Amino acid sequence: MRFIKAKLLVLAVIMFLAAPLSAETEMEKTSSWLPSLQTSTPQEGFELAVKLSRVGVKTTQPDKEVLFREREKYAQSGEALIHASEVIAVHFQTVAAANNYWK
Amino acid sequence: MRFIKAKLLVLAVIMFLAAPLSAETEMEKTSSWLPSLQTSTPQEGFELAVKLSRVGVKTTQPDKEVLFREREKYAQSGEALIHASEVIAVHFQTVAAANNYWK
Amino acid sequence: MRFIKAKLLVLAVIMFLAAPLSAETEMEKTSSWLPSLQTSTPQEGFELAVKLSRVGVKTTQPDKEVLFREREKYAQSGEALIHASEVIAVHFQTVAAANNYWK
Amino acid sequence: MRFIKAKLLVLAVIMFLAAPLSAETEMEKTSSWLPSLQTSTPQEGFELAVKLSRVGVKTTQPDKEVLFREREKYAQSGEALIHASEVIAVHFQTVAAANNYWK
Amino acid sequence: MRFIKAKLLVLAVIMFLAAPLSAETEMEKTSSWLPSLQTSTPQEGFELAVKLSRVGVKTTQPDKEVLFREREKYAQSGEALIHASEVIAVHFQTVAAANNYWK
Amino acid sequence: MRFIKAKLLVLAVIMFLAAPLSAETEMEKTSSWLPSLQTSTPQEGFELAVKLSRVGVKTTQPDKEVLFREREKYAQSGEALIHASEVIAVHFQTVAAANNYWK
Numbered sequence: 001m002r003f004i005k006a007k008l009l010v011l012a013v014i015m016f017l018a019a020p021l022s023a024e025t026e027m028e029k030t031s032s033w034l035p036s037l038q039t040s041t042p043q044e045g046f047e048l049a050v051k052l053s054r055v056g057v058k059t060t061q062p063d064k065e066v067l068f069r070e071r072e073k074y075a076q077s078g079e080a081l082i083h084a085s086e087v088i089a090v091h092f093q094t095v096a097a098a099n100n101y102w103k
Numbered sequence: 104m105r106f107i108k109a110k111l112l113v114l115a116v117i118m119f120l121a122a123p124l125s126a127e128t129e130m131e132k133t134s135s136w137l138p139s140l141q142t143s144t145p146q147e148g149f150e151l152a153v154k155l156s157r158v159g160v161k162t163t164q165p166d167k168e169v170l171f172r173e174r175e176k177y178a179q180s181g182e183a184l185i186h187a188s189e190v191i192a193v194h195f196q197t198v199a200a201a202n203n204y205w206k
Numbered sequence: 207m208r209f210i211k212a213k214l215l216v217l218a219v220i221m222f223l224a225a226p227l228s229a230e231t232e233m234e235k236t237s238s239w240l241p242s243l244q245t246s247t248p249q250e251g252f253e254l255a256v257k258l259s260r261v262g263v264k265t266t267q268p269d270k271e272v273l274f275r276e277r278e279k280y281a282q283s284g285e286a287l288i289h290a291s292e293v294i295a296v297h298f299q300t301v302a303a304a305n306n307y308w309k
Numbered sequence: 310m311r312f313i314k315a316k317l318l319v320l321a322v323i324m325f326l327a328a329p330l331s332a333e334t335e336m337e338k339t340s341s342w343l344p345s346l347q348t349s350t351p352q353e354g355f356e357l358a359v360k361l362s363r364v365g366v367k368t369t370q371p372d373k374e375v376l377f378r379e380r381e382k383y384a385q386s387g388e389a390l391i392h393a394s395e396v397i398a399v400h401f402q403t404v405a406a407a408n409n410y411w412k
Numbered sequence: 413m414r415f416i417k418a419k420l421l422v423l424a425v426i427m428f429l430a431a432p433l434s435a436e437t438e439m440e441k442t443s444s445w446l447p448s449l450q451t452s453t454p455q456e457g458f459e460l461a462v463k464l465s466r467v468g469v470k471t472t473q474p475d476k477e478v479l480f481r482e483r484e485k486y487a488q489s490g491e492a493l494i495h496a497s498e499v500i501a502v503h504f505q506t507v508a509a510a511n512n513y514w515k
Numbered sequence: 516m517r518f519i520k521a522k523l524l525v526l527a528v529i530m531f532l533a534a535p536l537s538a539e540t541e542m543e544k545t546s547s548w549l550p551s552l553q554t555s556t557p558q559e560g561f562e563l564a565v566k567l568s569r570v571g572v573k574t575t576q577p578d579k580e581v582l583f584r585e586r587e588k589y590a591q592s593g594e595a596l597i598h599a600s601e602v603i604a605v606h607f608q609t610v611a612a613a614n615n616y617w618k
Contacts, residue, residue, distance in 0.1 A: 034352040037410050043137040046155070050162050052355070052401070056394030059359050061384045074387035075164040078177035082186045083391045085159030089193040090398040092155070098410035101140050101201035146240040149258070153265050178267040181280035185289045188262030192296040195258070204243050204304035249446040252464070256471050281473040284486035288495045291468030295502040298464070307449050307510035343558040346616050361561070361607070365600030368565050370590040383593035392597045399604040407616035455549040458567070462574050487576040490589035494598045497571030501605040504567070513552050513613035 037098035045099055049091035053084065140201035148202055152194035156187065243304035251305055255297035259290065346407035354408055358400035362393065449510035457511055461503035465496065552613035560614055564606035568599065 033055070039045040061067055074080035096102070136158070142148040164170055177183035199205075239261070245251040267273055280286035302308075342364070348354040370376055383389035405411075445467070451457040473479055486492035508514075548570070554560040576582055589595035611617075 032350065032352055034355060035350070037351050037405065038412070041135065041138070042140050043135055046137060046158070050159075053394055053398065055355070056359075056397040057390045059397070060393040061390050066385060070385070070387035070390060074391065076169060076173070077387075078173035078180075079183050079186065080388050080391060081160045081163050081173060082177065082183060082190060083388065083395070084163040085156055086186070086190045086193060087391060087395045087398050088159040088162070089156065089190050089197075090395060090402065093193065093197045094398075094402045094405050094410075096140065096197045096201060098405060098412070101197075103141070103201070144238065144241070145243050146238055149240060149261070153262075179272060179276070181276035181283075182286050182289065184263045184266050184276060185280065185286060185293060187266040188259055189289070189293045189296060191262040191265070192259065192293050192300075196296065196300045199243065199300050199304060204300075206244070206304070247444065247447070248449050249444055252446055252467070256468075282478060282482070284482035284489075285492050285495065287469045287472050287482060288486065288492060288499060290472040291465055292495070292499045292502060294468040294471070295465065295499050295506075299502065299506045302449065302506050302510060307506075309450070309510070341556065341558055343561060344556070346557050346611065347618070362600055362604065364561070365565075365603040366596045368603065369599040370596050375591060379591070379593035379596060383597065386593075389594055389597060392594065392601070396597060396601045396604050399601060399608065403604075403608045403611050403616075407611060407618070453547065453550070454552050455547055458549060458570070462571075488581060488585070490585035490592075491595050491598065493572045493575050493585060494589065494595060494602060496575040497568055498598070498602045498605060500571040500574070501568065501602050501609075505605065505609045508552065508609050508613060513609075515553070515613070 037095055039095065039099060042096070042099075042102050045095040045102070046088075046092055049088050049095050052091040052095075053087040056087065140198055142198065142202060145199070145202075145205050148198040148205070149191075149195055152191050152198050155194040155198075156190040159190065243301055245301065245305060248302070248305075248308050251301040251308070252294075252298055255294050255301050258297040258301075259293040262293065346404055348404065348408060351405070351408075351411050354404040354411070355397075355401055358397050358404050361400040361404075362396040365396065449507055451507065451511060454508070454511075454514050457507040457514070458500075458504055461500050461507050464503040464507075465499040468499065552610055554610065554614060557611070557614075557617050560610040560617070561603075561607055564603050564610050567606040567610075568602040571602065 034052075037048070039048055058067065061070070074084065137155075140151070142151055161170065164173070177187065240258075243254070245254055264273065267276070280290065343361075346357070348357055367376065370379070383393065446464075449460070451460055470479065473482070486496065549567075552563070554563055573582065576585070589599065
């Protein structure tokens with residue numbers, strides 16, 4: 001029971017991570033995956049910051065299999081989760097400034 | 104006695120973390136959980152920075168069970184507590200700038 | 207002799223950390239513990255940055271006993287001391303900007 | 310089979326890393342490898358941020374063999390991947406500001 | 413011979429660290445150890461950034477004996493040296509902005 | 516053969532690190548090693564950022580022998596290389612702002 005749950009969790013995480021990853025990969029193949037830093041709302045700006053953080057990781061390690069394996073691991077580590085949150089925070093500073101803080 | 108205390112502590116931490124988490128999750132399901140970076144006071148701005156830090160963690164690991172387990176662990180580690188405080192500091196820079204430092 | 211000294215040190219650290227913590231906790235219970243980012247002098251601004259760093263830690267781990275235990279530990283670790291100094295530095299950037307660098 | 314795959318992965322990573330590295334090394338030999346922080350698009354700005362992060366690493370360790378060995382290692386570690394993404398984020402702040410956020 | 417050298421090194425580091433520390437401690441006892449962020453030159457600004465980094469460490473661990481023991485240790489660790497350099501860099505950003513980059 | 520290569524590598528790294536270090540040490544003995552943050556080109560600005568990062572390390576550990584030993588070690592570690600690159604990135608933000616991004 002517990003084992004199945006763990007399996008499902010791993011699967012869910014992979015699927016969660018796979019979805020945006022595939023989208024990004026396709027985007028990168030096209031001429032532009034980052035046409036602008038402007039977003040309509042702060043929330044869309046936060047989502048863009050998350051995306052930039054992920055592309056930063058993918059740039060250093062483009063191999064999908066390694067990425068999935070590592071993402072599963074760091075998604076299980078409290079310290080790594082905080083570190084990932086920090087990278088998002090740095091990018092959110094940039095995106096927020098680009099949008100004049102949506103004032 | 105000590106054992107019960109430890110148990111209660113764990114419970115308290117879970118409840119502390121659970122409350123805002125549930126609220127955030129519900130917020131995210133609605134169209135907007137971050138309508139604005141503007142707040143009335145510096146203190147509300149600090150609370151928004153804490154919220155942004157937590158959403159950053161949750162974005163990387165959306166599974167509640169893993170989050171609770173890891174949050175309990177990093178809430179027990181001095182180094183991780185400092186790191187969490189750093190992420191809040193980075194987001195507070197953004198929120199403070201967005202509010203023209205509440206001058 | 208050495209043992210007593212160590213004991214006294216631990217006591218001193220606890221008392222040092224306890225004093226501002228209690229004050230902050232009481233402040234947080236009142237409606238406002240952070241009424242403004244403006245300070246009269248750069249030195250008061252630095253002290254505010256220290257306070258913000260500590261509130262950031264306390265927000266993640268509000269249990270006093272765990273905080274005291276962890277603070278004793280990280281106050282004994284060179285690496286953690288540098289990390290704590292870094293969080294203060296990030297908050298000091300915000301406070302300094304809020305005060306137009308006390309020009 | 311698995312062994313060959315691993316070998317190919319290592320080869321792919323080396324080639325991926327080697328390509329820009331050689332280019333950069335040649336650039337550095339010429340009078341200017343960083344003529345400007347201005348880029349046409351946000352995406353080109355992100356690529357410049359990646360380049361600046363890599364030059365920063367290379368400046369500290371110019372020996373190609375050590376670099377390749379270490380890059381392979383950190384490209385396999387989730388924590389290091391996040392850290393690399395953080396350096397890119399800091400440089401992207403600079404490049405974005407230099408381009409007035411491509412407004 | 414080697415032993416004496418090591419002993420002398422430790423002594424030198426302690427004396428190096430002791431000097432500014434005592435000065436700072438005395439300063440803190442007076443009404444103001446940070447009267448201004450303005451400096452005449454960039455170099456004095458860098459020295460102020462170093463001072464701010466050290467006060468940040470001392471605020472977290474005011475016990476001199478522990479500080480000396482830990483400073484000796486982190487002054488021997490490459491990773492901690494880089495981290496200390498990072499804190500200085502963050503404070504230097506603040507000081508440089510306060511001086512309008514000494515333009 | 517391999518042993519000689521390793522030896523030569525160590526020597527090369529020492530010489531690489533020794534050169535700028537000596538220059539900086541001499542500079543520091545003179546009245547000014549950082550006369551200005553202004554540079555002619557972005558590339559010279561990047562080099563200044565590298566220099567500031569190194570002076571930050573040297574300020575914490577002025578003993579050349581320890582520095583050489585530690586630099587060799589961290590120049591061999593992927594994680595430390597990324598961290599060094601991060602410090603350069605933070606200083607480059609400052610230098611770039613000081614030069615109005617060489618617009």
